[in-house]
Amino acid sequence: MKLTTILTACSSVIATAFLAVSCVKETGKEVALEQTDYSSKAFVQIYDGTLSSARNHVYVDGARVTGTPLAYAATFPSTPSLFAVLSGFRAFLIRDTLVTTTQPQMSFAENLQAGTNYTLFMYDTVTTPKQKIVQNNIIIPADTTSRIRFANFIFSKTAVPNVDLFSVKRNANVFTNVAITEVTNYLPHPSSSLTVQNDTLHVRETGTLNTLATLNGFAPVRKRSYTLVFRGRYQSTSGTPIRTLSSFSSN
Template sequence: MTKKYITGFSAVAVLAALLITGCKRETFKPLAAENFELANKAFIRFYNAALSTTKNYLYQGDVPLTGAAVAYGGVFPSSAGFYGTVNSGQQNLLIKDTTTGATQNQVTVSANFDAGKRYTIFTYDTLTSVKYLAVEDVIEVPADTSARLRFVNLPFSRTDVPNIDIYSKKANQNIFTNVSPLSATSFIPYASVQSDTLYVRATGTTDNVATLNNFIASRRRSYTLIFRGNYNATSGATARTLTSLLTY
């Protein structure tokens, strides 16, 4: 009886050992696909500030990156603060209207996208003369409760327009100064959870050419202010305007 008991115990022990060994093999199974699938990707957003454009799509090679069309004033991805992905390295992305007979010119975005970094591609100008500005989104999540804010200056005009200041009513001062057309600033610290009114002014003047009311930045988030539209139009669908975009 004793011998049978020991033999049975040994069989159970061997079975347990095999099960444990099997579990260990599963535990250390390579997970490269899960861990490294984004290792060679860059992150991008696309903001359309090109007047009168309605059906813009972004492609990498023959692969569409956008789903729904991006119209004037629209953004991809449409969810605030989100990014799409592209292969890193030197890339030629294509922005185009795929509608048969479309008059919009195709735009090739030729840029080097570093793996792991974030970028926003802004289009501007008009339907038949679309151009682009690609900007790296250097995101700094503050350790305190402040936010971050930058300004992109993309108005359309057939004549020269002045540089721009952005005046904060809450701060009672300019927070961006002398920003040239078709350029973007770096992110700056900005007070969060406070309603502010922001004014677009020609540099060195106090005349407001556009206004953003009730702007409130959430804690530790990054925003982009965009001045777009026809600089000489004060009404209508393409009138000059200042808008905000949650970037991160």
């Protein structure tokens, strides 16, 4: 009975969002109303890892939340922050704004909890876009460290090995055996300072020294939480979209 109720609620939310989106006028000017009460709000950040995407807009309950279109490897908001939405079942819609686009739109519902932070990851390719939303367990460290997690959104048409994330500063793996589409939990990591050098991070095939991507000069700020994303096309070592490791902050 509970499952039927949830499914019915999700279907109703999505149907309502479709109707609202069909009636929205795209003026290109979005006005954000000042928020004063966040007690019933959830907070979301979006990462666009969909290969070759260029003009994605995101809608929540039929209202566009993105200002300028999202392109591959972009985050929204662009600064280390999140946008607020009402908690509960929310209908999301992601679509390319070009009339002749070949990118299918994505529609899905999520039950967001009040006072909780989320990251919505977009991944795969423009012809088969996918999404995954995860909760951000952001804790402000009491010391001078930062916190990092690892997200594996590399694309490959064939099966590829899981990966490890190796820290040169630690001289050890920080994360091991991470599968495609897996997002780890946050772990403490030394922050950058005048006395502590920046880190170099390597993505390696699990259990080997075979390096797939490197992030040089990683300089996390103390007390901030970072996501390290392994993205691109697994077989591409040059050109676009090359396999690479990048980072973004959520606070």
